[in-house]
Amino acid sequence: MIFIQIKSNNIIREAAKFDHDGIRVRIESTPEFEIIELYVDDKLVGSMLIAPAKEDYQSLWYVARVRADKGFGPVLYDVAMEYVQTIIKGLGICPDPVETTQEAQSVWKHYSTMDNIIMHPLPKNCVFPELQRPQFLGYYFSKKNPDYLKKLINSDRFIFEDD
Numbered sequence: 001m002i003f004i005q006i007k008s009n010n011i012i013r014e015a016a017k018f019d020h021d022g023i024r025v026r027i028e029s030t031p032e033f034e035i036i037e038l039y040v041d042d043k044l045v046g047s048m049l050i051a052p053a054k055e056d057y058q059s060l061w062y063v064a065r066v067r068a069d070k071g072f073g074p075v076l077y078d079v080a081m082e083y084v085q086t087i088i089k090g091l092g093i094c095p096d097p098v099e100t101t102q103e104a105q106s107v108w109k110h111y112s113t114m115d116n117i118i119m120h121p122l123p124k125n126c127v128f129p130e131l132q133r134p135q136f137l138g139y140y141f142s143k144k145n146p147d148y149l150k151k152l153i154n155s156d157r158f159i160f161e162d163d
Contacts, residue, residue, distance in 0.1 A: 046072040059091040085146040092142030112136040
């Protein structure tokens with residue numbers, strides 16, 4: 001289990017609409033998936049599950065089961081994207097291949113318009129063409145400069161606890 005204590009009110013640039021220093025990210029790793037939880041003042045304000053896409057593409061990670069209080073969804077996606085790129089050394093994150101809620105689609109659509117995001121077409125066997133989905137859900141997403149977590153790792157603005 002990994003705990004990251006963010007001591008900065010600039011948690012992630014794109015979602016930094018917080019004036020709060022008590023943000024904490026908890027990441028629990030299992031053999032099949034990772035659970036990312038976001039806390040503010042010890043109150044759970046969001047969580048998501050990320051899992052490797054397929055055996056052939058384990059560098060891609062699906063986002064699923066997202067639950068977030070209003071305004072905290074993008075923070076979870078940012079944390080997941082940078083965690084996959086910098087800690088797991090994966091390629092990026094992508095939408096759940098089967099079910100993506102309207103709220104999640106809004107977040108993915110937002111990322112599809114951002115300058116610091118790179119959209120890569122999903123490999124053909126990671127796409128289900130029989131599903132009628134918006135075009136932007138056929139991509140995986142990575143950051144041009146996933147340096148925020150690296151900066152946190154090299155600073156005193158977080159605490160790792162390994163159980």
